[in-house]
Structure formats: C-alpha cells, structure tokens
Amino acid sequence: MADDGGRESGSSYDASDPLSDPEERRVLSAALDSFRQYRQAAHYNITHLRRLSFYSLPSAHSDILSEPPFSLPSTLSAVDEAIDSNADIAEAILEVGLPAFGLDPADGSWKGQATPNDLDKARSTIRQFYRDWSDEGSAERHAAYSPIFTALSTHLPANRPADRHRQRVLVPGAGLGRLVLDLCLAGYTVEGNEISYHQLLASHYILNYTSTAGQHRLYPWALNFSNHLTRAHQLQAVAIPDVHPATTLETTAADTQSSVHYSERMSMTAGDFCQLYRQAEYEGSFDSVVTCFFIDTAPNIISYIETIKHCLKPGGVWINLGPLLWHFESTPTPAEREKNRQSPHGHSDSTLSTNTNSHHSARGRNEGIGEPGSFELANDEVLALVERFGFEMLEQKPAPETGYIQDPTSMLQNVYRPAFWVARRR
Template sequence: MDESVPMDEQEDLLADPEERRVLHAAFDSFRQYRRAAHYNVTHLRRQSFYALPAAQVERLSSPPFSLPKTFDAIDNAIDSNADIAEAIVKETMPNFGIDPTDDSWKGQATRNDFDKARSTIRQIYRDWSAEGLPERHACFSPIMAALETYLPAASPAQRHFSRVLVPGAGLGRLVFDICLAGYSVEGTEISYHQVLASQYLINYTDRAREHTLYPWALSFSNHQTRDNQLRGVKIPDIHPGTALDKAHQELGLDVHYGDRMSMSSGDFCVVYRQPDCRGVFDAVVTCFFIDTAPNVIHYIETVKHCLRSSGVWINLGPLLWHFESTLTPAERDKARGRTKVAANEFEGIAEPGSFELSNEEVISLVEQYGFEMVEQTEASATGYIQDPTSMLQNVYRPAFWVARKK
C-alpha cells in the first residue's frame, strides 16, 4: 500500500529500555514462529506417535488415517503462516529504526510472546479474510450504523469533520472500515504484536489474497474432518490501498485517507489522558475492549476526558474480564508486558487493583461518571476467531450500547 497512509512512527521507543525489550521480543517471536510451531505442533507429536507400539503405528500410518502425511501437511501449513509472520518483521522493522542485521533484538521472546505471535497470526482470519466476515459483520455493523445515527453528516464527503477514536484497535480492520466510510479515525493498541501485524496488513501487502493463512492447522482438537483442520483462507480479503482509493473517488471525499487514518501503540489510559487529548473526539468506539481493563473506571474516565461535550461512546462486546484470575502484582506486570514506571506517575492499565462488574453494573457506572445512556440492546450472537466447522462452538452474546457525554 502507498505510504501516503501513514501509521504513527515510533522513533522514540528505543530510548526506553523496557519498551525496547518488549518491541524486540515481539519481533523475535514472529521471527521464530516457524521454528517454534514446527517443534511444538509436529515434532513433539511425531515423537509421541512413533512411541506407540509398532502395530499401531502401522495401522495409523495407513488410510484413512495416514497420520505421517497429516503431520507433513501441517508442516506445510505452518510454513505458509510463517511466511506471513516473517513478512511482518521484514516490512515493519524499518519503521522502528531497528537494524535487522544487529542481533541484539534476537532471542528475547518469552513463551508469552510466542503465544501472542501465534494468536495474532490466527486473528488475521477474523479481521482480514472473507471467511471472517460473519464475525466482523455481527460486531461492526451496529457500530457503523451508530456512527451514521449519532454523527450525522450532510453527505459522506463531509464525514471527515467527525473524529473517531478506536482504543484496542487490534489488527486495524475496524479503524480501516471507519476510514473507508469517510470518517477521520485514530486507532491505538497496547500490543506490539497487533500493531506490527496491522501495519503490515494495511501498509505493506501488495494485493488482495496475497497470502494463504491456515487458522486452524495448529490445533488438533474438535475437527469433524482432517480437511477442516487444513482449510486455508486467502488474506487480505481486499487490498487496503486499492479499496481506499476507490472509496475516495466514489464518495467524493474532500480529505485524503492518508490524512484521516492513523494508528499507534500505547496504553489508552496513559496516552489519551494527556491535556492535548481533552475533548478532541466526536466518538469513541470500543469493540470487544472494555473487559480488558482490570479497573474499568480508568477506561471510563479516559473516554470522558477525550470526548467533546455531547460526544458519543459506542460500545459492543462481552464482559470476559481478562484479569479475573488471581495474579500477583509481578505476574500482572509480566502479563501486561510492562514494568512499573516511576513513582507518582499514572500507570494506566498497570495501576494496582481490580474488580469485575455485571453488564448492568457497568452501565450504571458509566452513567454515574457523566454519561447519558441513549441506546442499549443485546447485539447478535457471534464467535470470536471461531472455526465454524469445529465440534466446539463458543458463542458470545455481546452487549451494545451508546452513551452520550453530558
């Protein structure tokens, strides 16, 4: 994609040793995706398989089982996924001023980083494949309709006057779709894994359907058939640059998309509580996001801070509180990928203390912090990176609400 669609450059990140470590670990985990997946997914399984009695190995090596051939096919799928992971590293590393030939960034990934790399590659299915459209539609359609309702414009060409913020932007598809509709939109994401992948998908893919992703290949459970496990999808489903150029022409937009869309890394509660963010957005959109907070009050206060008077908060998602399990402070720091900042400095998501609320209680809390609830309903049931052919189906029934800042 043309670089006229910029992502915020992170030139000062390397000055902070902890940020540098986290960023290097993210790059390293993508670099090692191929080796780690081959070892954990197929190598160890081959060891277990050939430890069986000889007669059982022979039976399971023959049709219709042919497990050795299955392992080979999984290895091929891993290689295809790894091509995506390595493209992310190659194309995005220069944005951060890192010399790929300098080995100081290598070998820093932890088990947690490998898990994040693996889940990020799999999440591309939801955000950037045609097969992931049903999940996107269930979540994005109510949000897009609400933007039209609560940020009315005389024409699509005038939507750029409305500024929209998307915290927890993930792989950037919702940010992209909001920009595609003509709005000025800014996304932020705390996970470097997600930021790097979104940069690659939006800025650096050359064409639609450039890669083949095997989202279900690395798990052997709950498959009706082996073909389901080995099913590939083409990504991205559209070429972002081409789609944005087309929308720019068809909608007669006055402002180029390069000036209407940005995405950066950072803790939402730290970045958007700054004085220069006070009252600058017409809408804040949170999708499958607010339950990532150990203390949702910090999210509420930050949304209120950065919304203009009468601005709207559009929320859709469940309440799978990410920090519900009891962790020590050190374990929480490790899980968040950050270390403690200087004393008397606000730590955002890393602030101590946590609690979990019901949906009814969340709505009451939002109202108590100066919002008027103008719409609330239950959104369509949906999975989240859910294999539609799997024998196990996890289904969310997300809440949807719109609150206006008083």
C-alpha cells in the same frame, strides 16, 4: 515509526522512542523475536513432538495409523506445510517491523528475547488475521461492526459520506486495524490506538506493505488437532488480506466524495490508551469513541471511562460493543509475579495478564493499565458506572451472537452474546 509524539497521519504508526527505555526495548524485542521464532517453534511444538509420540506407539498401531484413511504421517507433513505458509506471514511482519523501529536485522541484540508467552501471542496474532482480514471472517466482523456503523449514522450529524470527514472517531484497542480501515472507507476521520507490539507490528504490515488482495495463504486452524469433523477442516486455508487496503481506499475515495484525502483521515497511535488520551492535547478531541471487544481489557474500568470522557467532545457519543471477559481476572498475585521474575522461563514483571488477548506495555508500568488494583463488574453495573460519570444512555440492547476467531466447522463452539450500548457525554 518516527518520533512525533505518538501519532502519524495515514495508515502507519508512531510511538515515542521505545528503544530509549531498556524494559520497553526488551518488550519490543520479545515481540519481534516471537515472529522470528514462529516457524521453528511451531514445527517443534506442533509436529516434531507429535511425531515422537506417534513413533513411540506399538508398531502394529503406528502401522494401522500410517495407512488410509488415517495417514497420520501425511497429516503431519501437511501441517508442516501449513506452518510454513503461516510463518511466511510472520516473517513478512518481522521484515517490515525491524526498520520501522530503526533496528538492523543483522544486529542480534533483539534476538532470543521471546518468552513462551510471547510465542503464544505471535501465534494468536497470526490466527487473528482470519477474523480481521479474510473473507471467511466477515461474518464475525459483520456481527460486531454493523451495529457500530448504524449507531454512528444515527447519532452523529454528518450522515452523508461526503460530510463524515468532519466527525473524528477514536478506536481504542484497534488490534489489526480492520475497523479503523472500514471507518475510513465510510468517510470518517478515524484514529486507532493500540498498545500491543504484536498487534501493532502485524497491522503495520497488513495495512501498509501487502501488495495485493489474497497475497498470503493462512491456515487458521492447522495448529490445533482437537474437535475437527474432518482433517480437511483442520487444513482449511484462507486468503489474506481479503481486500488490498491501499487499492480499496483509492477506489472508495471516489464513492465517498470526501473533500479530505483518506491519508489525512486515517491514523494510528501506539501506547497505553489511558496514559495517552488523558493528555491535555486530546481534551474534547473526538465526536465519537468506539470500543469494540475492548472495555474488558481494563483492570480498572473507571480509568477507561474517565479517559473516554476526557477526550470526547461535550455531546459526543461513546459506542460500545463486546462481552465482559475481564482480562485481568487471572492476574498473578504478587507472590506469583515474584516467582515469575526469578524463573528464566517466567513472564516478565511488566506482564499483567496471561491471557493472550490482553495488552500490556513496559511504558509507564505504574500508570494506565499498569496502575495497581483491579475489579470486575456485571454489565448492569458497568452501565450504572457510565451514567454515574455523566453519560446519558441513548441505546442499550443485545448485539448479534458471534464467535471470536471461531472455527465454524469445529465440534466446539464458543459464542459470545455481546452487550451493545450508546452513551452521550453530557
């Protein structure tokens, strides 16, 4: 991740040097260390502690549960194998992430930095590969992405794949990079943005360093023992990635017949969306901004609206799909943050939310999403606010119902009914 102002062409990433700021270095180190600790922490918390509880049962009970059809010791051994397979992914992410930031694996300065919250984020990130990079997760992607692609075809002038390179699309909160890849495959010039080091490291690996489709076996549900109809459902494995990015880009290039190579049409930036895209160089830069399961990460959505308006061209379209699970609704109070600072196991002062899907950065702690204050709006209020800031609402309708990293066989189903709308900057 070379230092060239936070942006790089192709499918890899850049950021202004995070190692120059001590707090930023700590946040990066914690993310890296959480992938390093994935194997050991998962074995301890998921299976070791359960074994201790199991063998604390009366022997008559543990004997029954050791036999078929229960065979709980065998189940724990199978979960251990699943943890090892997931940990192979975590360690592959770490292996390419260290040199990407110029860190020596032999240098121990980045080790031992992960908090319990960082370990939760590493587990969540590994599990997110199910949604973004498995064939089984395609139903969730289709529900979220199909309305977006239809809207782009409807509201941007370049409908032919060969002409779409003229349309620049920005994807804030790009996560593991799948929407960015799919937009590039469709012919658009696309730039993703992400602030979470966990997500950046994982997407950097999957986009640039996997060697073949189906390279890894991911067990997305193995670490959770609740709401399974059968043990086989808990131990389901999926192959990731479902497509090999480089091969798919090469194959699709002939289909799109674009005069601009995909390496010049796909890029990622690392950093706070508001801080970065408020800069003068981004004014009027994009034909479309696509926010997918993103706007509810804002403590102050006005800042997001102002930033999107700044970087959209006049007449450009903002396409939004997602729920309003406001990530900062449970932000710790000042007293709670002070308690966390004083606790060796608490979250750092720069952590703005305990939700593992929320993103934070040490960089610019009093700017961007680090600005003080937060509020939550209903969907109709969001729409009114968007129009108040000079957008014309072109479409507004419910999106298809969908889960988010949802086990389709689980006895507990969480279903979103996302809002979908398209607004044009006047």
